[in-house]
Amino acid sequence: MEAWLYSLLNALALPQFGLSTVFVVAFVSATLLPMGSEPAVFGLIKLNPELFWPAIGVATVGNTLGGALNWWLGYGAHQAYDRLTHKEHPVKARALLWLRDFGPRACLLSWLPVVGDPLCGVAGWLKLPFWPCVLYMALGKFLRYLFMTSALLWLFPGMVELPR
Template identity: 75%
Template sequence: MEIWMQSMLAALALPQYGLSTVFVVSFISATLLPMGSEPVVFGLVKLNPELFWPAILVATVGNTGGGALSWWMGHGAHKVSDKLRQTETNQDARALRWLEAFGPKACLMAWLPVVGDPLCAVAGWLRLPFWPCVAYMAVGKFARYVLMTAALLWVFPQHWGMG
């Protein structure tokens, strides 16, 4: 496993592959796999400040694409919803009602750690409209990348040896 991970990291080395690495890592990190894309975006922008906006846009597209994949996975899992609804707790029912009440706008929260990726899958499972969900995912994820990367680079540069 360790050899596989090292070869994967070598294949995705930032200086050699740049924006394609940002896309792949952002896409994968928006699925249910435990991975974060922010360090990759920050690393590329720290090495190449002129790539701030391209990196933000590529990360947003990749992360939104991964969220859309999660939506489709949830949509495909809709067949198990009847079984799950029979065994759901009051807390589960409350969460589902909350999500149904907000509709696609709930996907603005897709950027949140831990709950954001499953949120996309549940939105698909509930069969919320695909394109509005993707649009809200994109807005939330874009805002996250801009704010986090800008803060790391310009608000707190002393922590990264830049100030």
């Protein structure tokens, strides 16, 4: 078990794999697994400042694709429920009614910790239009990465310094 964990950590080492690692970490962190991708993005940019925009872009794409997967999982769960019960699930909860009324724009909040990932799944459950949801997810996630990374770089300018 220890060897497997060591090889996994080696495979995810930022300086060795860079943008592909950021993509995988961002994708996985957008699923319902409890994981954050901001440290990976910040670490890569701190070690390679010239990768600021590529890292923000790759993280946004990975995280948005993870949110899109959550949308499809929610949509599929609703389809399965309808097939098993032979009836449409009524939307009664106030939060679900709010989300349905707000529409795809609610996916702009998919960047929020704890509630953002399930929000994408609920958008799929409610059968909100896929592409507008993905567009709002991408915008929210892009702004989060841009703001968080810029703030961390500004707050901790000397946090990681490579020996010369």
